[in-house]
Amino acid sequence: MTSTTHPSPSATSRRAALGDPGYQAFVILRVGFTVAPILFGLDKFANLLVDWPTYLAPWIDDIVPGSAQAAMYAVGVVEIVAGLVVALAPRIGGWLVAGWLAGIIVNLLTIPDYYDIALRDFGLLLGAVALARLAQRYHGERQPR
Secondary structure (H helix, E strand, O other), rough: OOOOOOOOHHHHHHHHHOOOHHHHHHHHHHHHHHHHHHHHHOOOOOOOEEEEEEEEOOHHHHHHOOOHHHHHHHHHHHHHHHHHHHHHHHHHHHHHHHHHHHHHHHHOOOOOOOOHHHHHHHHHHHHHHHHHHHHHHHOOOOOOO
């Protein structure tokens, strides 16, 4: 008597989904836009990577209450929340991160010598939009259509 084992249907569909380049791109973007905002948000409290208050345009610093560092604490909280939303609901989180990046870009374009960072953030904004669109495509699916 011989017995053969077959992979479960869920294991087979997961393997098929991971073989789809579109789904792979979705997973890569989802992980990236979960981890990066959370890490950068946490760093707003420690300033280990950079002195974050220097990235706040003076005109914004003038209108927000408190110090630039206090504003960075609020920014950090928003970024951590955005990363968590991407992890839990990427169809919404992708758009949330894209909108947040648009605000960051406006801020950076009003600070001389930060245009290169604004351009980099525009590329990230495009990635966040791609994540939102891919999340729409793969919502609720473990297997591509």
